[in-house]
Amino acid sequence: MKKKYKYIIGIDEAGRGPLAGPVAVAGVVSQGLPFGTSSRGVLAGIKDSKKLSAKKREEWEKKIKLNLPSEVAFVGQRIIDKKRIVKAVDIGIKRIIKKMEKKIGINPNNCFILLDGSLMAPMEYGQKTIIKGDEKIPLISAASIIAKVARDRKMIQSHKKFPAYCFDKHKGYGTKLHYKMLKKHGVSKEHRRSFLKNNIS
Numbered sequence: 001m002k003k004k005y006k007y008i009i010g011i012d013e014a015g016r017g018p019l020a021g022p023v024a025v026a027g028v029v030s031q032g033l034p035f036g037t038s039s040r041g042v043l044a045g046i047k048d049s050k051k052l053s054a055k056k057r058e059e060w061e062k063k064i065k066l067n068l069p070s071e072v073a074f075v076g077q078r079i080i081d082k083k084r085i086v087k088a089v090d091i092g093i094k095r096i097i098k099k100m101e102k103k104i105g106i107n108p109n110n111c112f113i114l115l116d117g118s119l120m121a122p123m124e125y126g127q128k129t130i131i132k133g134d135e136k137i138p139l140i141s142a143a144s145i146i147a148k149v150a151r152d153r154k155m156i157q158s159h160k161k162f163p164a165y166c167f168d169k170h171k172g173y174g175t176k177l178h179y180k181m182l183k184k185h186g187v188s189k190e191h192r193r194s195f196l197k198n199n200i201s
Helices: 054-065 077-083 085-104 138-161 176-185
Strands: 007-015 023-030 069-076 111-115 126-130
Touching: 007 085, 007 138, 023 085, 054 138, 069 077, 069 085, 069 138, 077 085, 085 111, 111 138
Parallel strands: 007 111, 111 126
Antiparallel strands: 007 023, 023 069
16 A cells, blocks of 8 residues: 555454344544554554453444444345345445445545455455454454444344344354254244255254
């Protein structure tokens, strides 16, 4: 990234593997910071969301939202079943970018995007995909936290609609409890049917 950009966005997702609920994609923006963003200041000491307790994630979420522009996009189970998960995540990334275009005026000339794992942004944007970026790049770590906290809250809301499945406990992931509830109650509207074809008799 030789060109100096006004904005850098870190993007990550949460909920790629669960049997139920949406995938959440989040973006966090820094302004005028070097590649990857500085490890000092607002993001000093931040970690990948998977390495933090739920309480620590919520603390970080508040700090991030107070200091840096952020957005979350949910892509629901119907789209996941129809388009498959990789395409669903791509849709979420495009939604995040559109939100940021409206919110702070990013465009391909003033913004560079950092993405975790195998994620990709629209080709008109300068970008870099970083394996284990959520562990290496503070701005991607921040996005992973925003996505994870938002999705967990979404699944707690789903629990209120479908209490028999205990979504508040497992957040849709394939735990023993979740499989037990599936076998007892069948598939709900929250479930990704394409994820269950070979898992539920």
